[in-house]
Amino acid sequence: MQSLYNNPPKDGRVICLDEFEPLSIQPFAGRGWFVKRKPSRLPATYHRTHGVRHLLAALDLKSDKLYGHVSNSKKHQDILRFLKVLRRRYHRSERLYIILDNFSPHKHERVRNWAVENNVELVYTPTHASWLNRIECHFGPLRKFVLSGSNYENHKALGDAIRAYIRWRNKHRRNASLLREQKKIKVV
Template structure:
């Protein structure tokens, strides 16, 4: 006859919760099945009936019925499984972190997993796990440059204000030049990529000359006005301004975000701007190219077209650049600026505090 089963009686709240869990789309299949087992059993069905209706094994029914009787709703979740005991103590983990942050090996400027493992007596994989857990990457280094512009704060607020709250009836254009773009041809033909083998090219190259790209990025739409010149002087910059003046509708003001290059501030350029009052120039702080969005677009151009491009001469290079700009403008993508001026300045203040505290 077997042992008598404990009576399974549901409260109204339990029945409602089990029904909701069994029908909810986000419930796991395992949890939904356990809920249906309990509901069927509570309705008076025998274990054999539940097995037949749900198409499961008898031991599954008895197991989850008993778990629910013992632990109610909490019993339907998976019990935690015991894993292997920890082999690395908290003290060992702390030693790795402290040494990584506060010391360097005798024969190098930074730690590797191998050198740290030899230092603390752990395996390389253990050191690697500790570093990943705490986001430590001794092999990486970032660079930065602090601006010494006395008007740094005012210029940051001015430029960021244009990004986050552009004026009405106006266009905001990020303007800059990408100079010294080289037309490089490899000394031997490029070998194309094949299964199991990357594209291969010679490490040496033949120079075919240089060119300069003037670009203006529309911060609202992502569209780019581009113009190529062989040289980078104020006269070429003034020609580019004339191109912008021609392409932007006459009823719109034009706000130009530029860096502090001398070509942007010559007397000829200033006279040209003074004769066109709808143009307003906003200069980024010195050593702050990251504030000009067109620099991000230049990075895309370099990555997708220039760096791996093969060009026998300047004409071929300029043709590919113009084609890339045309393709970009067919489906432009603006860069969304999210940081406020206050957030940028607060983060900079954090850097300055860290530098002061470092003792350098």
């Protein structure tokens, strides 16, 4: 895996893929831009009546672009759907080297068969070493800039905020505060 990072293959791209924690509609403590003396207050209690969602995310190391999809679940069908979307972004002759952890849906037979048929090589991190996946350091800034100090009304609003953040992040990849947050999470 380290060789994929240090010496990317000439015949394709290295893409890091992972899921970001269950997203629930709840107040998140944190700092925000509040009018002096009249900050929005977070409720003391909340009820999880909306269920949870999952962010499937990928980072193209060559272009340094982040991609994401909010999903109701993270079963092998969801992973496969996201992989198909990623595959369509690149020419079929370009091999995709997808780095992911040992989560069982990543290793499902349908996912592995699809990868073989579509010029995709699945590269798994060692067990208990998901920190080797370079996408991990991008979840810290997402947590800070989207979740911290928030209280979204529903999953649509949360999903819209995540998509807006990803668009902003891809346009401002060298932003100092973004890079500072990324460096807080150590990945190889």
